[in-house]
Amino acid sequence: MDEMNAKYAESDAQVVLVDDEEMVLDTLRTFLELETDYKVASFADPAEAVTFGRENSVDLVVSDFLMPGISGIELLREYAESNPHAPRVLLTGYADKASAIKAINEVGLFQYLEKPWDNEQLLVVFRNALDRRFLVKALQEKIAEIDMAQGKLSGLQDDILRTFI
Amino acid sequence: MLNEIIAVASPNLMAVSLVVAVLLLVVQSVRLRHREKEFAVATEALLAREELATLGRLMAGIAHELNTPLGAVSCSVGTRQKAVAMIDEAALGLSDPDADHAAHLARIQKALKALHGTDPVLGEALTRTNQLIRELRLAGRGEEESPQPVDVNSIVEGTLLLLQHELKAAVEVKLALGEVQPVKGWPGPLGQVLLNLILNARQAVGEEGIVTVTSFMEGDKVVVEVADNGPGLPTGCAEKLFKAGFTTKDADNGTGLGLFIVRKIVARHQGQIAASNGADGGAVFQVTLPTTQPTTQPTTRPASGTDAN
Numbered sequence: 001m002d003e004m005n006a007k008y009a010e011s012d013a014q015v016v017l018v019d020d021e022e023m024v025l026d027t028l029r030t031f032l033e034l035e036t037d038y039k040v041a042s043f044a045d046p047a048e049a050v051t052f053g054r055e056n057s058v059d060l061v062v063s064d065f066l067m068p069g070i071s072g073i074e075l076l077r078e079y080a081e082s083n084p085h086a087p088r089v090l091l092t093g094y095a096d097k098a099s100a101i102k103a104i105n106e107v108g109l110f111q112y113l114e115k116p117w118d119n120e121q122l123l124v125v126f127r128n129a130l131d132r133r134f135l136v137k138a139l140q141e142k143i144a145e146i147d148m149a150q151g152k153l154s155g156l157q158d159d160i161l162r163t164f165i
Numbered sequence: 166m167l168n169e170i171i172a173v174a175s176p177n178l179m180a181v182s183l184v185v186a187v188l189l190l191v192v193q194s195v196r197l198r199h200r201e202k203e204f205a206v207a208t209e210a211l212l213a214r215e216e217l218a219t220l221g222r223l224m225a226g227i228a229h230e231l232n233t234p235l236g237a238v239s240c241s242v243g244t245r246q247k248a249v250a251m252i253d254e255a256a257l258g259l260s261d262p263d264a265d266h267a268a269h270l271a272r273i274q275k276a277l278k279a280l281h282g283t284d285p286v287l288g289e290a291l292t293r294t295n296q297l298i299r300e301l302r303l304a305g306r307g308e309e310e311s312p313q314p315v316d317v318n319s320i321v322e323g324t325l326l327l328l329q330h331e332l333k334a335a336v337e338v339k340l341a342l343g344e345v346q347p348v349k350g351w352p353g354p355l356g357q358v359l360l361n362l363i364l365n366a367r368q369a370v371g372e373e374g375i376v377t378v379t380s381f382m383e384g385d386k387v388v389v390e391v392a393d394n395g396p397g398l399p400t401g402c403a404e405k406l407f408k409a410g411f412t413t414k415d416a417d418n419g420t421g422l423g424l425f426i427v428r429k430i431v432a433r434h435q436g437q438i439a440a441s442n443g444a445d446g447g448a449v450f451q452v453t454l455p456t457t458q459p460t461t462q463p464t465t466r467p468a469s470g471t472d473a474n
Contacts, residue, residue, distance in 0.1 A: 020333070023289055027237040030282035031244045034251075034275060066334045093229040093330075116236030119243040 008134040011037040014057060015126070018042070018049040018075060019064040019091070024115075028062075035123060038130075046070035053082040059133045060126060065092035065100050072100075076107040085136050087129035089113060091122075212429075215422040219360065223304065226330040230297055234290035241283035241290075248276035300327050304360070306353035312434075314347035314457045315355055317387055321378050324359040328367075336367050336376050343381040346456040350434040358430050361423045362391040362450045369395030369448055385456055386436075392449040397442040406440050 015038045019025050025042040032040050041056075043049035046067050053061070061079045065072035076088045087110035092100055100112060110132070111125045255269040255276070300323040325338060332338060348355075359378075366376040370393050379390040398406070407428040431438045436454040443449040 021233050023237045023286055023293070024233060026282065026286050027240045027244075030279050030286070031240055033282070034244055034248060034279040066330070068333050068337075071334060093232040115232045116239045119240055 007138065009037070010130075011039070013038045013059045013130050013133075015040050016043070016049060016052065016058050016061045016079075018046055018062070018067070018072070020044055020046070020067040021064070024064070024091075031119060031122075032126075035119075036126075038126075046072075046075045049075060050078045050082075053079050058083040058086045059137075060089070060129050061086050062089040062091050062126075065090055073103040073107055076109070080107055085133060085140075087111075087133055089125060089129060091115060091117065212422060212426060215426060216357070219357065219364075219423070220305070223327055223360065227297060227301055227327060229330045230327075231294065234293045234297075237286050237290045241286050244279050244283050248279040251276040296326060300324075300356075303352045304356045306351065310351070312349045312351060315350050315352050316347055317345055317355070317389055317454070318342045318380055320352060320355050321359055321380065321389065324356050324363060325378075327356075328360065328363060331364070332367055332376070335373055336370060337374070339375060339377040341377065341379040343379075345380050345382055345387045348387050348434065348436075348454040349457045350454070354430045355434070358427050358452060359389070359391070361427050362452075365423065365450075366391050366393035366395070366448070369393045371395065383453065387454045387456055389452045389454070390449055392443050392447055394445060394447040397446045398440060398448050407438065 013036075015032070017025055017028055017040060019028075019042075022044050025044060029040050029042050032038055041052055043052065046063070046069055049061075049063075050070065052058075058079065061076065061083070063072040063075050067075075070078075072090055072092065076090070079086060079088060088107055089111045090100055090104075090109055091113045093115045097114070104112060110129050113122060113125060251272055255272040258264045258269040259266060303320075303323060304327060321340070321342060325332070325340075363376060363378070370376065375394045377390075377392045379388075379392070381388055407424050428438055431452055431454070434454050436452060438453075439451045441449050441451075
């Protein structure tokens with residue numbers, strides 16, 4: 001795992017934060033800028049976050065649950081389609097817990113975090129999520145390499161067959 | 166012989182019967198008064214329970230609302246501690262002549278950026294917390310003190326702040342608050358009136374909808390309207406709405422006491438409340454309250470709503 005993930009650095013990680021509270025976004029962004037080298041895109045308007053996900057490759061998406069217009073679950077469902085391998089994290093208040101837990105199975109959450117959050121716990125969750133993301137990414141690349149090699153091998157086999165038959 | 170006995174006993178028998186009848190009446194009357202007292206006590210207990218239930222619901226929303234600034238403060242304090250530790254470490258590194266000074270300076274700059282980044286967040290979080298606590302204290306105040314001049318518009322805004330969590334996902338709130346004079350009353354109970362009306366409107370619109378709160382002067386009275394674009398009031402129920410026990414909601418969502426309490430509070434403010442269906446079909450609740458200083462001002466209804474979200 002380490003061998004495969006070694007090719008990805010923190011600065012390769014595109015993280016998306018979505019919360020209708022600017023205060024939460026500012027706090028998280030400042031914290032992540034100090035502690036990590038992630039590329040952070042933050043959105044107070046969930047519709048803009050959906051557009052960003054459709055147009056960019058995202059490695060981790062973190063969303064609030066209760067937002068005007070598009071709920072956190074709807075947003076994460078969109079990301080499950082546009083960036084299926086990006087782990088999805090719900091960061092929400094205690095009052096939303098029951099609804100959030102009900103919805104966990106709908107979008108395949110990586111983790112559910114409660115507000116107010118613990119910085120260290122948040123970082124561990126983000127790092128684990130990105131480890132998984134990069135592992136999948138590395139695996140996908142290996143599979144693509146193997147597919148390509150397989151294709152070349154098949155071509156070579158055809159050439160050999162044609163030469164002898 | 167028998168006739169003689171009847172002639173003697175009859176007046177006594179009648180007198181005894183009369184006394185017994187009077188006694189029975191007195192006993193019945195005492196029992197009735199006792200039942201009335203029991204009923205009044207039970208009604209008060211039921212109303213208190215309903216008020217507590219509303220307050221409980223409000224508290225759940227407030228807890229959520231406080232979570233945002235609390236989370237921001239807690240995270241920012243952690244960030245600042247880390248930044249200060251980074252500066253300490255880098256400063257120590259700078260004192261070593263052989264160290265990579267450029268790298269240490271870069272770390273100090275990064276830490277300073279984080280310190281500056283958390284400053285406005287902490288300020289805003291404290292302001293938000295103070296606002297919430299202030300509104301909560303107002304909402305919890307009863308009628309212990311003598312009535313005072315109350316600005317209805319600030320009660321509307323405070324109530325919306327407390328209900329932010331309840332409303333924001335499904336409801337677009339439009340505000341059309343005109344210039345109104347203060348009314349004489351109690352901020353807590355008036356907040357409870359608006360809380361009930363806005364929560365009813367929120368329930369009426371279902372998954373998605375618009376709630377409009379309007380205030381204006383009508384002669385020497387202040388009028389506050391809460392309108393929604395839900396299905397409206399069923400035909401013929403406008404009169405019964407304010408009676409205890411009447412509800413159009415299912416058992417999980419309504420006890421039929423909310424509007425009864427609302428009418429009681431409005432009456433204690435010498436005001437009136439009326440319900441009707443608006444031009445677009447949704448329900449409209451209109452509360453009319455007397456001002457502290459009667460004037461002969463004409464109606465000053467604001468033209469249109471502004472988005473409160």
